[in-house]
Amino acid sequence: MSKNASKTPGYWFGEQAVPLPARALSRLYGALVALRLRLYRKGWLRSQRLPAPVVVVGNVSVGGTGKTPLTIALVQRLRQAGFKPGVASRGYGRRDPKQARWVDAATAPADGGDEPVLIARQTGLRVRVDRDRNAAARELIAAGCDVIVCDDGLQHYRLQRDIEIEVIDGQRRYGNGRLLPAGPLREPPERGRDCDFRVVNGGEAGFGEWPMRLHSEGALPLRGGRPRPLSSFAGQRVHAIAGIGNPQRFFDMLRGYGIGVVPHAFGDHHVYAEADFSFGSELPVLMTEKDAVKCAAFADDWFYSVPVSAQLPEAFWVALLDRLSVLARPAAAD
Template sequence: MRFLWRTDEPLWLKTALWPLTAASWAYAVAASLRSPAVFRAPVPAISVGNVVAGGAGKTPVTLEIAGRLLERGRKTALLSRGYGRRGRGDLEVTAATPTDEAGDEPALLKKRLPEALVLVGPRRALLAARAVSQGAEVLVLDDGLQHLSLARDLDVVVMDASNPLGNGRRLPRGPLRERPSTAFRRAGKRGLLWLTRCDLPRDGRTDALVADAREAGLRGPVESAYATAAAIGKESAFLFAGIARPTSFEALVRSAGASVVGSRWFPDHHRYSSAGLTALRHAAATQGATRLLTTEKDLMRIPASEREAPPSIEAVPIDLRILSGEDALVSALDFALGARA
């Protein structure tokens, strides 16, 4: 749904999307009425989330924060809803857990941080209690900004500096889960603003959002960019992915020197079938590609047995680089960990 991220909607598109505009009003009313009972865990809780539905680059930020907590010697638990997984019950994710059961993001978190405890389930408060019973000393809520039933000591609000709000409309008409001002006020002094994709041209709305966040009491911003974690070579490549903002992935691959000869994009968390992968390989071969490149998250949804047939399917590992705001990040983590001291 590319229209979610357009900032220059023509009149015909606004007219065609009028039913979604009406639905977005209903969504906003329902969201405003939420007032769940709040559970406060006996250990520090840190939420990483965003005001839009996907596309902000939240998962690398979650990995960075959890990695820093582990480096400090803290037994860290990552709590996730496991969006798109087949199971509904609570589950501890291990290296052997099928991605369909864990969800692609929790499976990736466990792969990148094997020493962390990764739990998935529909109720984060129950996951928090389970994590503490298993020895967790700090909790990290993946995609937890709007999950109000678990009290937090730090709310990390992640925004894409190159396009922070898409078309600025509420779901399902636009990508907004809530207004930024609402999230900023709720986070207040226990908030940290984190801007991603700061190496790209800056959206004209970003500076105003930074000012609003600071006025609400948030620390930061931390400014970061993404880079490939390893050389990916210059051989011809066909790109595919099921993510919210595929154009940023393509830009990153091109900037790393790969020769991109074609691409195909799917909805976020797309499930790949054998027939679908065969069609992708055919499209790649037609364009003269010697390999197919995708994201790490997408590769988690493709069985190992489906990756090797020519042209091979490979993931582009991505690391996060902090450009500025290191002091704000350290201060925010110190604040969160000291809140229960």
């Protein structure tokens, strides 16, 4: 594993005892979370409703749960239904987070953030990054979008939302069930039960939850060329790169194709340099799409991106579109 990998405390998802200082800070954090939510519900902290439906894709726990693949699938499905969706994001990891900007396929990840750039490249839709998600949403509406999808932002209560989708890691779930820093939770687990839809990425979906699978069929050379099926790497050793919230999910997916994985886990949103790939052995390098958008400048012929697509039951999309149809009509119906 890479020395640059982010270190998750063992007690978050294991059976280790939680240190007393972490437990004390967790109680303080929980009190502040509860107070903030109460202030919004009482109207003492103001939130804003916009003239277009707002759909938030987020999570209660920290780390990657599959929000971005679901966001991509969601906006593509909305467009197929005749809507004009736009994506609002904070754009985590940008070099100038104070600068709001439009993101498109040509935007450098350092300027737009890796996830917004990936969404723009995959969908071709309007993507706006801004620390103020309210301002980002207003710009999207002014540009003609009739549905706003927020990639992350479940805890951004300043922006009122019409539909909330919680994404859960089906393997790690809520870990030890404790709030930060004693556990991985931003809010108590019951907050997720308030969401309109609960999507479980991998593992087993429970009652009232929708199963999601991330599916990949091939690897795309970063320097161009014909894609290769992942099965063509079976029986080979490869360097696997993952700078996401849960790198193990990516490594396990590759192993499922019979690939010999040499894992290299980096911190979420890691900014790559060429030196990060000095592995000492010349093997194919397979990486997530989120990582690949930041590595094109120094990629060689052995670098591959492994795109994934979010697959959910058709009943999920029917239920979501039914809920949305009550809030707004798609542009094609006008």
